[in-house]
Structures are given as structure tokens and as C-alpha cells.
Amino acid sequence: MRKPIGYIDFDxxxxxxxxYTSYINVAEENVEKIYRGKxxxxxxxxxxxxxxxxxxxxxxxPEGISSKSFIAKTxxxxxxxxxxxxxxxxxxxxxxIGEIKDESLKTVYTKPPPRSTVYEMSTIMIEKLLKIGxxxxxxGYLLDYKGVKIxxxxxxKNVLPRNIGIFGTIGSxxxxxxxxxxxxxxxxxxxxxxxxxxxxxxxxDQPNDNDKMNRALRSIYGFExxxxxxxxxxxxxxxxxxxxxxxxxxxxxSEINPYVFSEIIEATEAQQRYLGIILDELKEAKRVxxxxxxxxEEVVFGKDxxxxxxxxxxxxxxxSQSLSSLSDRFMKSSYIALSTKLDRLIRLGFIDNGxxxxxxxxxxxxxxxxxxxxxxxxxxxxxxxxxxLDKIFRIKLRELKNVKTMIVIEEAHSFISREKREKxxxxxxxxxxxxxxxxxxxxxxxxxxxxxxxxxxxxxxxCNTRIIHALRSxxxxxxxxxxxxxxxxxxxxMISKLSxxxxxxxxxxxxxxxxxxxxxxxxxxxx
Numbered sequence: 001m002r003k004p005i006g007y008i009d010f011d012x013x014x015x016x017x018x019x020y021t022s023y024i025n026v027a028e029e030n031v032e033k034i035y036r037g038k039x040x041x042x043x044x045x046x047x048x049x050x051x052x053x054x055x056x057x058x059x060x061x062p063e064g065i066s067s068k069s070f071i072a073k074t075x076x077x078x079x080x081x082x083x084x085x086x087x088x089x090x091x092x093x094x095x096x097i098g099e100i101k102d103e104s105l106k107t108v109y110t111k112p113p114p115r116s117t118v119y120e121m122s123t124i125m126i127e128k129l130l131k132i133g134x135x136x137x138x139x140g141y142l143l144d145y146k147g148v149k150i151x152x153x154x155x156x157k158n159v160l161p162r163n164i165g166i167f168g169t170i171g172s173x174x175x176x177x178x179x180x181x182x183x184x185x186x187x188x189x190x191x192x193x194x195x196x197x198x199x200x201x202x203x204x205d206q207p208n209d210n211d212k213m214n215r216a217l218r219s220i221y222g223f224e225x226x227x228x229x230x231x232x233x234x235x236x237x238x239x240x241x242x243x244x245x246x247x248x249x250x251x252x253x254s255e256i257n258p259y260v261f262s263e264i265i266e267a268t269e270a271q272q273r274y275l276g277i278i279l280d281e282l283k284e285a286k287r288v289x290x291x292x293x294x295x296x297e298e299v300v301f302g303k304d305x306x307x308x309x310x311x312x313x314x315x316x317x318x319x320s321q322s323l324s325s326l327s328d329r330f331m332k333s334s335y336i337a338l339s340t341k342l343d344r345l346i347r348l349g350f351i352d353n354g355x356x357x358x359x360x361x362x363x364x365x366x367x368x369x370x371x372x373x374x375x376x377x378x379x380x381x382x383x384x385x386x387x388x389l390d391k392i393f394r395i396k397l398r399e400l401k402n403v404k405t406m407i408v409i410e411e412a413h414s415f416i417s418r419e420k421r422e423k424x425x426x427x428x429x430x431x432x433x434x435x436x437x438x439x440x441x442x443x444x445x446x447x448x449x450x451x452x453x454x455x456x457x458x459x460x461x462x463c464n465t466r467i468i469h470a471l472r473s474x475x476x477x478x479x480x481x482x483x484x485x486x487x488x489x490x491x492x493x494m495i496s497k498l499s500x501x502x503x504x505x506x507x508x509x510x511x512x513x514x515x516x517x518x519x520x521x522x523x524x525x526x527x
Contacts, residue, residue: 005030008042008116009091022052022094022111024118031058031090037144037515039126040094044116049100050108051121051129053512055490056093063087094118095488097512098129105129105511123147130511135159137184138221140518143502146220150505150516152465154188154404158508163435163445163462167452167480168469173501175200177467178408178448179521182368185406186228189365190444193392194408195385199374202243204523205231213520225522230367236380237354241372242526250354251387253312259426260386264379265341266423270334278318282310311352316342350380359391363401378414385415386427393434396441404442412447413454421456428458435462453479460484465507467518470498486513 006026011018022042026034034040034054042050062072063086071086096112098105127133127148135151137160142148153159164181168174179201182192194201207225208214217223235241237248258279262272286309319339326332345351362369371388373381388407395401409415416427435445447459453475460483468484471477481492484506491504491513498504498515506513 002119004117004119005033005040006092006118008112008114008118010114020096020111021055022096024092024094026058026090026092028063028088033120034058034092035144039121041100041119041121041125042094042096042112042116043119044112048112050112051097051100051105052094053097054092055095055488058090058092060088060090063089100129103128130514132510132514135509136188137181138519139180139184140516141220143515143517152184152507153509154185154190156509157439157442159465160185160444162439162464162508163447165452165460165463165466166446166448166469167450167466167471167476168503169450169472169476171500172469172498173503173518174448174450174469175525176501176521177469177503177518178410178446179204179523179525180519181446182408183228183522186366186368190404190406191363191365192368192406192408193362193388194368194370195373195388195410196370197373197381197411197414198527199242199372200410200526201370202233202241202246202372203526204228204368204370206524208521208524210520217520217522221519223522227523228368230364231370232362232368233370233372234357235372236350236376236384238349239375239380241375243372246372248354249357250350250352251383252309252356253315253351254309255356255391256383256387257390257426257430260390260430261383263424263426264382264386265345267338267341268334270330271338274331274334275315275338278315279310282314282318286310312342312346313352316346345379348377348380351383357388359388360395360401363392363395363403363405365403382415385409386430389434390430393438393443396438396443399441402442404444406444406446408446408448410448411450412459413449413451416456416459417454418456419454428456431462432458452476455479457483465509466505468495468504469502470500471495
């Protein structure tokens with residue numbers, strides 16, 4: 001027979017917040033059994049059952065006397081003089097999560113009355129009611145409940161394909177969290193592309209070599225450290241990688257989204273407009289050239305419907321040839337400025353130079369591809385990110401690959417920021433389109449950032465599942481508070497107090513926001 005640990009108290013006052021919360025009184029001998037974050041079952045006098053979570057306390061009170069009485073004050077000031085101190089109890093504030101009916105959690109429009117009995121809740125019941133153990137991706141466990149595992153579903157379009165946000169300050173554990181997500185996605189048949197701006201994921205084909213993490217991995221989860229299979233690392237041509245056998249790649253200019261490209265090189269509106277005109281004229285000229293030179297082939301083999309391939313050298317050459325005939329001074333200065341920016345990119349040596357990443361070949365179940373951008377200029381990094389996003393999305397649109405695909409964007413704020421939002425409308429539109437139309441095609445984005453306060457609001461709107469590690473600065477916490485539904489004040493207050501590896505998680509799969517401990521990665525972390 002279960003023993004109660006406490007009882008529901010009368011409400012101390014009338015406030016709107018108390019409509020959803022209750023106070024429980026716990027005798028001195030049971031105080032150690034209850035703490036903030038503890039889940040409890042509450043049974044009323046007429047056997048209605050409720051699930052609650054402790055969110056405040058303990059608040060200690062002397063039993064049978066006023067806390068302001070002479071005896072109480074003397075005891076706390078000179079406690080050593082009392083051989084038999086007055087008994088005390090603790091009061092805790094409990095959030096009523098829902099009513100338990102038919103062994104499932106239902107919406108509740110009332111709360112348990114005074115004298116309702118409070119019991120500890122078993123780990124099996126917690127996992128069942130909160131629906132956190134039904135997925136196939138082992139993420140971690142409910143904080144203080146090692147037996148309550150949190151598993152996300154890789155097969156539910158309301159969860160993974162609707163994108164993930166991982167936020168946290170430096171050293172909070174967000175890189176380990178990203179590795180766990182990558183490992184679990186790969187294990188469940190997803191092709192994963194990681195845009196690695198710090199070079200931290202380049203040795204994930206090797207097992208975790210941290211003894212402390214491995215002990216926890218074995219004892220809590222029963223997992224062994226192991227590296228990923230079908231793993232490859234790519235680096236822009238001419239750049240260094242922490243991985244010696246990284247494969248160099250270049251990017252074809254013809255495959256870069258011209259509108260996003262213009263924003264990345266910070267072209268003015270006039271320069272963007274002229275670049276569009278130049279590209280259209282070059283494509284038309286190539287089409288005419290191909291038609292005139294291949295009429296016989298068109299009749300015999302059919303018309304070639306492939307898009308004309310324009311190189312960055314074609315654009316620079318066109319501008320150079322046009323300058324002498326331009327009479328408009330404003331247009332001429334825009335052409336010169338645009339040519340200067342393109343010349344700079346040519347000198348960086350990664351556009352129209354070398355072979356591109358074989359994206360199609362890497363879109364296979366379980367394959368993980370790391371794009372090491374740690375030794376690249378901002379422009380190179382952002383063009384590479386934009387190209388990979390657009391390339392994978394177009395492959396998905398043409399249904400050339402039906403493999404579930406995940407793209408992980410590290411330090412997303414350096415690619416798309418709140419400060420440059422007005423100048424990056426094409427980039428934001430591209431991300432929104434990928435998120436909206438990609439979901440139906442099992443294309444998922446993972447945004448990682450140590451500075452969520454610098455991300456535009458549109459990015460938060462794309463992330464239905466959020467894993468929030470410790471954040472210290474008010475602008476970053478404010479961004480989470482203003483964009484994450486379902487968070488209460490106690491959740492916000494906890495964000496700055498989270499320890500390494502602890503995180504607040506919200507997801508369509510999880511009924512209520514909760515604090516969890518992320519499991520250690522099985523794979524090696526370079527730094």
C-alpha cells in the first residue's frame with residue numbers, strides 16, 4: 001500500500017495563477033522525498049486523480065505555532081539550546097498538469113481540493129502519461145529521473161521534419177546535443193549533412209574517448225561508444241580541415257541561387273538588378289549558340305532541356321566587354337563595383353574550381369557528410385551553406401531522392417541574423433520555403449546557435465522542437481521567452497541556472513516543457 005508524502009493545503013490568497021497551481025504540505029519526515037521538478041500524483045476525496053509537478057518551495061513553517069512567535073524565532077537564532085526543537089513542515093507549490101483518466105492525461109479545468117492526498121509517481125507512469133518514451137531517438141532522460149528516458153520520433157512528421165532549434169551558451173553542451181541528434185537520425189535511416197563552422201564534428205566516425213561520458217553511456221543507457229559508418233568530410237578547395245583526408249570541393253556558379261548570392265556578397269539593389277539582367281542575357285546567348293550549333297542533334301535526339309551553365313568568369317567577361325559602351329555613369333559605377341566583388345570571389349578560388357560535393361550520392365540512408373567550414377572566410381562559408389541548402393531542396397522537389405534528409409546548420413546566427421534581416425529577404429524566403437515544402441518530403445533543418453538573440457524571428461517560427469541549454473545574457477533569454485510557447489516564468493528562470501548537459505525541451509510530441517539531461521554522444525568530439 002502506497003504511503004502519502006503530503007496533502008493539498010488551502011489557498012493562501014486569490015490570484016489568477018493559483019487557478020492552475022496548489023500548495024501541498026509535507027511533514028518533516030517526508031521533506032527529503034520532494035523537491036522542485038518532482039512529479040506527483042494527487043488523489044482527491046472522491047478519487048479523482050491528477051498529475052502535478054513541483055515548481056516552488058520548500059517553504060518551511062513551524063508546526064502548531066506561528067512562524068513569527070517567540071519560540072520559533074528563538075529556535076532559529078539559538079537552536080543549540082533546544083533539546084527538543086518544535087516540529088516543522090514544508091510547503092511546496094505544485095503545477096497541476098492534467099487529470100488522469102483511463103491511464104492517460106486529459107485537460108483539466110479544475111484542481112484538487114484541500115486534504116487531497118499526494119503520492120510519489122512511478123517512473124513508468126511518468127513516461128506513459130507524458131508520452132516521452134514512445135519514440136526511436138534516444139535523446140536523454142528526465143532530470144532527476146534516470147529511469148524516464150526521453151525519445152523523439154524520427155517517423156512522425158509533426159516532430160523531426162518540422163525542424164529543431166538547439167540553443168545554448170559556449171560550454172553548455174549544445175555540441176554534444178547536436179551529435180546525439182546526428183547519431184540518432186543516422187541510426188534511423190536519415191541522410192545527414194552537417195555545416196560545421198568550427199570543425200567540431202570531423203571525427204564522428206570514431207568512438208567517444210571520454211571515460212566519464214562513456215561510463216554514463218554504459219550505466220544509464222546500456223550503449224557502447226561507437227563511430228558512425230558511411231562517414232565523409234568535405235572542405236572548400238584550398239582551405240584546411242582538422243581532418244587530413246577531407247575531400248576538397250568547389251561550387252559551380254550556375255548552381256548558386258542568384259538572389260541569395262547577391263545578398264551574401266552584399267550587392268546593392270542596383271547591382272542585384274544588373275546581375276539578374278546579365279545572367280538572363282548570358283543564358284539567352286548560350287541557348288541561341290546551342291540551337292544554332294546543334295540543330296541536327298535536336299532533330300535526331302530531341303531538344304536538350306538542361307539549363308545553360310553560366311560561370312563566374314562569363315559574368316566578369318561580360319561586364320568587362322560592356323564597360324566601354326556604357327554612357328550612364330551610375331550604371332557604369334555599379335558594373336565596376338559588381339565586377340570587383342566577383343573578382344574577389346574568383347581569387348578565393350572555390351567557385352567554378354574543382355568538383356562539387358556529390359550531394360546525390362551522399363543522400364543515402366544513414367550517410368553522414370560533414371562540410372568543414374572552419375577555415376573559410378564569411379563569404380565562402382555562407383555561399384557554401386546556401387548552395388547546399390538549395391541543392392538538396394531542388395533534389396527533393398524533383399523527387400530524385402526520397403531518403404529522409406537532415407541539414408544541421410551550426411552557428412546559424414552567422415549565416416542569417418536579426419541585424420541583417422532587411423537585407424536578407426531572399427535568404428529568409430529560401431529557408432521558409434525549404435521548411436514549409438521540405439517537411440512533406442522529409443527534409444529537416446536543425447538550427448544551432450549560441451546567440452539566439454541575434455536570430456531573426458522567422459527562424460524560431462521554423463523550429464517546432466527546441467532544446468534550450470543554459471543562456472546567460474538577457475537578450476538571448478528574451479528571444480526564447482518571446483518566441484517559445486508554453487513556457488512559464490519558472491522555465492524562463494531556470495534557463496540561466498542549467499548545468500552543463502541539462503536542457504529545457506519543448507516539442508509537439510511532449511505534452512509540457514520539461515528539463516532533461518542529454519545523453520553523452522557515442523561519437524568523438526574533437527574539442
